[in-house]
Amino acid sequence: MTAEAKxxxxxxxxxxxxxxxxWFFSTxxxxxAILYFVSITLFFFVGGAAATLIRLELLSPTGLFLSNxxxxxxxxxxxxxxxxxxxxxxxxxxxxxxxxPIMIGAKDLAFPKLNLASWWIFVxxxxxxxxxxxxxxxxxxxxxYAPFSxxxxxxxxxxxxxxxxxxxxxxxxxxxxxxxxxxxLRAPGMTWFRLPLFVxxxxxxxxxxxLATPVLATTLMxxxxxxxxxxxxxxxxxxxxxxxxxxxxxFYSHPAVYIMVLPAMAVMSELMSAFCKRRVxxxxxxxxxxxxxxxxxxxxxxxxxxxAGESVYxxxxxxxxxxxxAVPSAIKVFNWTATMRKGYVSLDAPMLFALGFIGLFVIGGxxxxxxxxxxxxxxxxxxxxxxxxxxxxxxxxTVSCYFGALxxxxxxxxxxxxxEMLGRGTALMIFFGFILTFMPQFILGWLGMPRxxxxxxxxxxxxxxxxxxxxxxxxVAYTLPLIYLGWSLFYGKRAGANPWGAAGLEWLIPSxxxxxxxxxxxxxxxxxxPYPLKPQPVERKETP
Amino acid sequence: MGAILPTPPIGLTPLSAYxxxxxxxxxxxxxxxxxxxxxIAVAIVYFAxxxxxxxKADRSERISRRSRLILESSWAGIPFLLTLGVFVWAGKMYxxxxxxxxxxxxxxxxxxxxxxxxxxxxGQREINTLHVPVGRPVKLVMTSQxxxxxxxxxxxxxxxxxxxxxxxxxWFTATKTGTFRLECAEYCGTDHSRxxxxxxVMTSADYQSWLAHAGTAISLAAxxxxxxxxxxxxxxxxxxSTVHAPTLGGxxxxxxxxxxxxxVLADEGYIRDCITLPDKNRVAxxxxxxxxxxxxxxxxxxxxxxxxxxxxxxxxxx
Ligand SMILES: [Cu+2]
Ligand SMILES: [Cu+2]
Numbered sequence: 034m035t036a037e038a039k040x041x042x043x044x045x046x047x048x049x050x051x052x053x054x055x056w057f058f059s060t061x062x063x064x065x066a067i068l069y070f071v072s073i074t075l076f077f078f079v080g081g082a083a084a085t086l087i088r089l090e091l092l093s094p095t096g097l098f099l100s101n102x103x104x105x106x107x108x109x110x111x112x113x114x115x116x117x118x119x120x121x122x123x124x125x126x127x128x129x130x131x132x133x134p135i136m137i138g139a140k141d142l143a144f145p146k147l148n149l150a151s152w153w154i155f156v157x158x159x160x161x162x163x164x165x166x167x168x169x170x171x172x173x174x175x176x177x178y179a180p181f182s183x184x185x186x187x188x189x190x191x192x193x194x195x196x197x198x199x200x201x202x203x204x205x206x207x208x209x210x211x212x213x214x215x216x217x218l219r220a221p222g223m224t225w226f227r228l229p230l231f232v233x234x235x236x237x238x239x240x241x242x243x244l245a246t247p248v249l250a251t252t253l254m255x256x257x258x259x260x261x262x263x264x265x266x267x268x269x270x271x272x273x274x275x276x277x278x279x280x281x282x283x284f285y286s287h288p289a290v291y292i293m294v295l296p297a298m299a300v301m302s303e304l305m306s307a308f309c310k311r312r313v314x315x316x317x318x319x320x321x322x323x324x325x326x327x328x329x330x331x332x333x334x335x336x337x338x339x340x341a342g343e344s345v346y347x348x349x350x351x352x353x354x355x356x357x358x359a360v361p362s363a364i365k366v367f368n369w370t371a372t373m374r375k376g377y378v379s380l381d382a383p384m385l386f387a388l389g390f391i392g393l394f395v396i397g398g399x400x401x402x403x404x405x406x407x408x409x410x411x412x413x414x415x416x417x418x419x420x421x422x423x424x425x426x427x428x429x430x431t432v433s434c435y436f437g438a439l440x441x442x443x444x445x446x447x448x449x450x451x452x453e454m455l456g457r458g459t460a461l462m463i464f465f466g467f468i469l470t471f472m473p474q475f476i477l478g479w480l481g482m483p484r485x486x487x488x489x490x491x492x493x494x495x496x497x498x499x500x501x502x503x504x505x506x507x508x509v510a511y512t513l514p515l516i517y518l519g520w521s522l523f524y525g526k527r528a529g530a531n532p533w534g535a536a537g538l539e540w541l542i543p544s545x546x547x548x549x550x551x552x553x554x555x556x557x558x559x560x561x562x563p564y565p566l567k568p569q570p571v572e573r574k575e576t577p
Numbered sequence: 578m579g580a581i582l583p584t585p586p587i588g589l590t591p592l593s594a595y596x597x598x599x600x601x602x603x604x605x606x607x608x609x610x611x612x613x614x615x616x617i618a619v620a621i622v623y624f625a626x627x628x629x630x631x632x633k634a635d636r637s638e639r640i641s642r643r644s645r646l647i648l649e650s651s652w653a654g655i656p657f658l659l660t661l662g663v664f665v666w667a668g669k670m671y672x673x674x675x676x677x678x679x680x681x682x683x684x685x686x687x688x689x690x691x692x693x694x695x696x697x698x699x700g701q702r703e704i705n706t707l708h709v710p711v712g713r714p715v716k717l718v719m720t721s722q723x724x725x726x727x728x729x730x731x732x733x734x735x736x737x738x739x740x741x742x743x744x745x746x747x748w749f750t751a752t753k754t755g756t757f758r759l760e761c762a763e764y765c766g767t768d769h770s771r772x773x774x775x776x777x778v779m780t781s782a783d784y785q786s787w788l789a790h791a792g793t794a795i796s797l798a799a800x801x802x803x804x805x806x807x808x809x810x811x812x813x814x815x816x817x818s819t820v821h822a823p824t825l826g827g828x829x830x831x832x833x834x835x836x837x838x839x840x841v842l843a844d845e846g847y848i849r850d851c852i853t854l855p856d857k858n859r860v861a862x863x864x865x866x867x868x869x870x871x872x873x874x875x876x877x878x879x880x881x882x883x884x885x886x887x888x889x890x891x892x893x894x895x
Contacts, residue, residue: 101767174764180741181724185690185766269742270872272854275725276740310630315649340727341738342745345675349668356664360657367652370617373624375636380625388621395617399610406663408670409602412734415727415762479603480589481731483762486770490758 045448045545060145061548066131067446068152069122074515076118076159079166081511083111088470088504094491104487105172106188110162112175113193117200118159120427121289124296125242126155126207128438129235131446133211135539135546136229138220138555143213151206154199161196165189174485176286179267179278183259190260198253201246204292208242211235220538222557229537229561230319234299237323241288241295241330249285252278276342283334291330293427295323297394297434298365301387304437305369307535308384309376312562315368322361329358339410348407355405362398366391381533382456386437389464390430397425400475418478421471429467436463436514443518444532448545449525455517462510469503536562592732592751592778595673599734602670606663613656674735677748681714685797685880688719688726688739688761691768696880700800701791705774707759708791709751710784716748718845722876727763730776736762742853744845751778801885804878805895808870816894822867823860827891834861848883 046063049055056064087107090099099107130148134141142148165171171188173181182190215236219228255278258264265271267278306313313319335343335351343351369391378384400422404410413419440456443449473496478484482493489497531540538557542550591597627634640648684707687694695703709715719728721741728747729736737747761772779787805811813822832840833847836859841847850857853871874882889895 101770105764105767105769172766178725178764181764181766185724275742309628315645318649339671340736341725342740342743345672348671352664352668352671356657356660359660360653363656364649364653366617368649370620370624373621373628375634375638376624376628377630377636378625378628379630388625391617391621395614399613402610402660402663403603403606406602406606406667408599408667408674409606409663410667411671411674411736412599412731415729415736481729481758481760483729483760483770485764488770 044547045543046548047448047545049548058149060141060149062130062134062142062145062148063446063546065148065152066127069126069130069155072152072156072159073119073122073127076114077511079163080111080114080119081508083107083114084504085508087111088501090487091489091497092494092501094489094494094497096487099487101487102172103170105174105485106170108485109171109174109188109193110166113162113171113197116175116289116293117197118155118162120293120431121200121204122155122207123293123431123435124300124438125211125235125238125292126152128300128442129211129238129296130207132442132539133214133232133235134218135542135550136232136537137215137218137223138538138551138557139214139218140549140551142210143217144210147206148210151203151210154206155203158196158198158200158203161192161199165192165196168192176282177253177256178282179256179259179275180269180273183256183266184268184270191257194253194256198250198257201250201253204242205246208239208246211239212243215239220555220557226317226320227557227559227561228320230302230313230316230323231299233320234295234302234323237327238292238295238299240324241292241327245285245288245292245331248281249289252281252285255281276338279338279341280334283337284331287334287337288327288330290423290426291326293431295326297390297431298323298326300434300438300441301365301369301390303535303537304383304387304434304441305372306562306564307441307533307537308381308387309373309378310534310564310566311372311376312560312564313368314371314374315364316561319365319368322364325361326358329354329361333358333405336405336410337414339407340414352405352407356402359398359402359405362394366395366398380457381440382451382453382460383437383441383533385457385460386433386440386463389460389467390433390437392464393425393429393433393467397422397430400425412481413478415483416478417474417482417484420484421474421478424471424474425467429471433460433463433467436460439514439518441533442539443521444528445539445544445546447522447525448528449521450528450532451514451521451525452517455513459510459513462506462513466503466506466510470500470507471503473497473500473503534566536564536566589732590753591734592730592753592755592757593734593749594752595670595749596732596734599670602663602666605666609659609663612659674748675746677716677746678714681716681748682710683716683718684709685884686717686719686728686739687722687876687880688728688765688772689722690724690766691761691772693728693759693761693772693774694877696797696877697788697791698797698884699788700793700796701788702793703791705759706777707774708777708779708784708787710781711751711754711778713781714748714750716746718880719745719747720849720876720880724765725763726761726765726772729760729762730757731760732757732776738763744849751776754778754780754783797881797884798888799885801878801881801883801888802895804874804882805885808874811895813867814894820866821863823863824892824894825886826889826893826895828889829887833858835859836861836863836865845883848886849879852879852882 090097171193173186255266259266265273267273267275302313333355336355339348443451477496528544530543685696693705695707719739721739726739727736733749737745757776759774759776813820814825828843831843833843841858855867859865
């Protein structure tokens with residue numbers, strides 16, 4: 034921080050330099066959030082393009098224009114890009130980055146340079162994956178199951194695996210940064226139980242990031258070692274065990290589901306309280322349930338392997354644990370719903386996204402109980418039922434919340450309002466387009482259509498066409514915000530500091546926030562979500 | 578239990594008592610899900626209207642700590658207990674799925690990119706089509722020659738992964754004749770979606786005549802005797818051998834004591850490991866000289882060898 038910057042407190046972070054290097058080498062958490070936002074938006078459209086082609090191809094049971102190999106490459110790139118390059122970084126790295134320091138009353142994250150480094154690492158990782166895509170693609174599926182990925186695949190497994198491996202470091206560093214920041218940089222008076230629930234849930238997410246991602250890195254290294262060096266870990270012909278791979282992979286990848294979902298829950302608590310003008314019902318329970326989800330999330334990985342040769346006893350234990358992890362999630366849903374009671378509910382676009390989240394997440398969660406129940410899963414696993422289940426959670430749930438967050442904090446991040454009616458229309462289109470896309474897939478799975486099938490029995494065509502019709506609505510709905518949010522950057526109505534009348538430190542500072550967030554360190558004397566809002570002092574003096 | 582239930586009216590016609598029971602559990606779970614979804618949906622709409630920001634609804638009352646606690650624990654506890662019922666029922670079916678009955682008709686299955694090979698005990702072979710008799714328990718003993726596959730029989734509501742390097746099982750008793758889909762459910766490369774075929778359930782008489790017409794006078798076990806001879810197993814295990822090696826007759830299904838003190842059940846997987854991974858379970862009291870045959874004996878020959886060893890009467894040392 035320079036002396037000049039101090040002298041001009043009203044200068045916003047957006048006006049803090051206009052050169053490319055003032056963005057690419059900025060250590061300002063808000064600018065890095067924007068860098069992430071732009072990069073993951075690009076990846077979202079890469080993954081989305083793959084999804085569009087998949088749904089087009091599946092219009093016909095015999096395929097339309099792709100070979101089997103091309104189709105296999107498409108769903109792999111869709112999965113790899115969407116999971117590691119969109120969903121995992123989505124909410125934490127954009128909104129988490131932007132908001133965590135502001136919400137706790139800090140000037141930046143604990144390690145601003147590390148934060149910038151993690152973005153650069155992410156970009157490097159993205160280059161490997163895009164390169165793998167351009168030189169010919171990967172055909173293993175995002176799960177990289179061995180020994181197919183190590184000994185049999187003729188795709189470019191190595192660059193893709195390296196890309197995901199590197200991306201993991203970006204995740205770990207971000208998680209670490211958040212944990213330290215939340216522990217050490219809270220403003221005076223900002224006790225743990227005065228933190229917005231957003232911070233609690235991102236904190237829980239960060240724990241999972243730091244603890245689970247190294248296992249992924251190790252697993253990918255073993256893939257590399259077996260494929261390139263011929264060291265036998267997973268292929269029985271080399272003395273390895275293919276089921277071991279699945280244990281390692283899901284030990285990471287189930288917690289990774291919570292890396293994708295907890296941040297959505299983080300956003301939910303903020304949206305529900307802001308648009309009901311009411312403190313989140315059962316604040317402490319919601320806070321603790323984030324931690325419970327993060328902890329239990331490490332104990333359920335075996336539910337992916339009920340028919341993969343794990344013992345019946347292990348299967349039953351994993352099943353029971355999976356049923357218990359539904360409890361904290363259910364509690365959250367009930368508490369958000371109860372927040373509406375006796376509130377002042379307004380149905381602006383972010384709130385519509387939030388209510389859409391509840392609808393889709395509840396369906397996703399309940400279908401999760403089907404696949405967590407051993408005997409039921411035997412028939413449903415590896416079919417479209419599973420595809421529908423996790424899309425409801427990760428796309429219906431997380432992406433809805435991502436868009437809800439985008440609309441909610443857009444005025445804060447850019448200083449401009451978006452066109453409200455278009456926002457509401459998009460929220461409705463996403464909800465109904467989503468239902469139309471994925472409901473038929475539940476039925477397809479139940480009727481026995483396996484996932485990752487390029488060609489399928491003709492009796493499944495009607496349901497597939499319905500699903501593709503829904504996907505076309507989704508394609509429009511996901512592209513629309515790009516246009517009207519882009520428009521609003523230049524022509525949108527100027528937003529004041531607090532356009533929603535919401536509580537939270539971020540709404541006490543100007544929109545867009547100044548480089549240093551707060552002119553002086555705020556002193557927090559109120560609980561989280563102090564609705565109905567009383568006029569609050571914008572800044573408090575503190576001894577330097 | 579499934580036997581006393583009628584067939585549910587919609588969806589794929591269930592092909593076994595297990596499948597019919599499955600459908601009831603599935604529909605039960607659907608109903609339970611609705612019981613959770615509807616109240617949430619109703620509450621959201623009701624609150625959104627009643628407490629809309631412009632409404633003059635009374636917002637004064639606050640719930641007491643106690644009733645709040647009761648409320649929160651009941652909406653966490655009651656659904657959990659209800660779903661536990663599903664956990665138990667599904668668990669019971671899972672155990673059933675994993676436990677083949679004794680005396681089932683055993684058919685060997687080998688998955689490879691991208692076809693299914695089946696071999697009946699009489700030695701009859703078929704590819705991508707599986708003929709089985711109605712009303713008789715059938716047990717599939719499965720392995721893969723390359724990557725992981727998964728044998729999926731949707732009409733029976735069952736599947737099981739087919740894993741290289743080990744044997745897995747799938748069993749069923751079909752209750753109707755007809756032709757049904759058979760699929761690969763684990764992604765296995767280029768032609769994964771074409772790695773399917775049909776399950777043909779026939780009357781006992783039809784199955785017998787199919788077997789008779791499908792050729793091969795030589796049974797699986799007899800073919801195994803040939804493999805046994807060719808690989809020189811009798812050089813050590815035979816009656817005239819000078820090497821101290823265990824008697825293979827009567828071995829199958831017994832408990833074997835290993836050199837490192839474990840008790841292992843001598844099933845297909847065990848015998849397979851003895852031949853391809855001899856170091857895994859060395860038999861107690863014998864010199865560790867059993868050679869490693871991995872790579873020299875094919876998956877198909879291994880299945881024949883195992884059938885042969887199973888067929889030996891107790892004490893036989895061929
Ligand atoms: Cu999982
Ligand atoms: Cu397959």
